[in-house]
Amino acid sequence: MNAEKIMQIFADTAYVRTGGSDAELKAAEYLKQCCADMGLNAEIVPFEVPMAKISKAVFEADGVEIPCKGYLCAGSHEVEAPLYYLTNTDSYSKSLVKGKIVLLETGLGYWTFRDLIENGAAGFITFDGNANYADRDIDQKELRSFVSKGDKLPGVNINAKDAIQLINKDVKTVKITLEQEEYTGESRNVILDMPGEIPETVVFTAHYDSTSLSQGAYDNMSGAIGLLGLIEYFKDHPHRYGLRFIFTGSEERGLLGSKAYCAANEEALKDIMFCINIDMIGSIMGKFIACCTSEIDLVHYVAYMGLEKGFGVHAYQDVYSSDSTPFADKGIPAISFARSAPGNTATIHNSYDTVAVMKAEHMVKDIDFITAFTDRMVNAVRCPVKREMPDNMKDKLDKYLLRKR
Ligand SMILES: [Zn+2]
Numbered sequence: 001m002n003a004e005k006i007m008q009i010f011a012d013t014a015y016v017r018t019g020g021s022d023a024e025l026k027a028a029e030y031l032k033q034c035c036a037d038m039g040l041n042a043e044i045v046p047f048e049v050p051m052a053k054i055s056k057a058v059f060e061a062d063g064v065e066i067p068c069k070g071y072l073c074a075g076s077h078e079v080e081a082p083l084y085y086l087t088n089t090d091s092y093s094k095s096l097v098k099g100k101i102v103l104l105e106t107g108l109g110y111w112t113f114r115d116l117i118e119n120g121a122a123g124f125i126t127f128d129g130n131a132n133y134a135d136r137d138i139d140q141k142e143l144r145s146f147v148s149k150g151d152k153l154p155g156v157n158i159n160a161k162d163a164i165q166l167i168n169k170d171v172k173t174v175k176i177t178l179e180q181e182e183y184t185g186e187s188r189n190v191i192l193d194m195p196g197e198i199p200e201t202v203v204f205t206a207h208y209d210s211t212s213l214s215q216g217a218y219d220n221m222s223g224a225i226g227l228l229g230l231i232e233y234f235k236d237h238p239h240r241y242g243l244r245f246i247f248t249g250s251e252e253r254g255l256l257g258s259k260a261y262c263a264a265n266e267e268a269l270k271d272i273m274f275c276i277n278i279d280m281i282g283s284i285m286g287k288f289i290a291c292c293t294s295e296i297d298l299v300h301y302v303a304y305m306g307l308e309k310g311f312g313v314h315a316y317q318d319v320y321s322s323d324s325t326p327f328a329d330k331g332i333p334a335i336s337f338a339r340s341a342p343g344n345t346a347t348i349h350n351s352y353d354t355v356a357v358m359k360a361e362h363m364v365k366d367i368d369f370i371t372a373f374t375d376r377m378v379n380a381v382r383c384p385v386k387r388e389m390p391d392n393m394k395d396k397l398d399k400y401l402l403r404k405r
Contacts, residue, residue: 019250
């Protein structure tokens with residue numbers, strides 16, 4: 001994958017493509033075409049996702065309207081209640097949410113939502129953006145189905161500048177009016193198979209969807225280009241293992257594409273020996289990391305390989321918040337590659353994630369290292385990474401996948 005091709009793909013895909021949208025489908029068709037241009041036939045595989053269309057979202061603070069976006073899939077409501085700012089999550093602070101609309105500091109995670117429900121909150125407010133940015137962007141959030149588990153609560157997302165003012169001005173009463181239609185829609189994975197000499201397979205994942213404000217160049221068209229780079233290489237190079245490339249949809253909505261794949265292919269997972277995931281590479285700034293959800297030996301292997309190749313890499317053992325995780329949860333060892341940029345040099349999930357934070361030469365170098373690593377794995381006499389999950393990773397997976405607090 002050369003620099004010119006890389007920049008062309010970034011240019012062709014410089015649009016918002018949230019999971020389940022028509023724009024996501026357009027990007028899926030584009031990736032399928034990229035494979036077709038290499039003479040390979042990828043398949044677009046749809047899966048169901050919850051969708052909603054909001055017709056009204058109004059947020060008022062002591063009678064003054066504040067710009068907001070209503071939470072998708074949170075139901076329709078009209079609720080007025082005292083404002084409560086939940087700064088801490090100790091049991092005393094949480095006991096005060098009863099009957100209040102709660103300004104959350106933390107975003108709406110699973111345990112936060114459960115706490116709100118259990119303690120009788122009337123609604124919630126989250127905020128994002130940055131007090132020091134010139135824009136007043138507001139990200140479109142949703143109440144994820146694996147968070148709500150059927151419980152609904154009215155919620156809005158506002159800009160951080162307005163959240164600060166709610167507290168600074170001692171706002172007493174807030175009101176949320178939310179009207180929406182909820183339905184089941186379709187997102188999709190784009191899957192390309194390259195059979196090997198043996199039935200055992202290595203699976204590759206990279207999500208191509210974005211969040212609502214983002215062109216998702218860094219997060220994660222960069223990873224999708226990484227997969228295209230691997231495809232381009234291995235179509236002309238031998239591989240003992242079969243290769244399955246999955247460009248996943250709706251990762252940003254809670255790994256929905258990789259979860260859907262794992263749920264629909266229980267039997268096929270038995271032949272998958274290893275998962276290689278790419279989520280955010282090739283940025284101008286940042287360090288290269290390899291997060292291994294596997295036995296510790298892989299960490300040492302990658303670190304040695306970095307030294308051998310003269311390529312800086314920080315390898316460590318952990319669960320990575322990306323599409324590798326549903327596979328790891330099925331006992332498939334996984335590695336996630338990323339070039340992790342400091343937040344003050346490249347941010348994600350906002351309108352600043354564009355090609356402006358990318359560097360084609362870094363893309364080429366990162367893809368080259370991932371290709372060299374992959375070449376060894378897929379031509380191994382036997383995949384050296386044990387196909388089992390150590391106990392410390394099982395514990396982390398339980399927490400990440402919300403089975404344990
Ligand atoms: Zn990502």
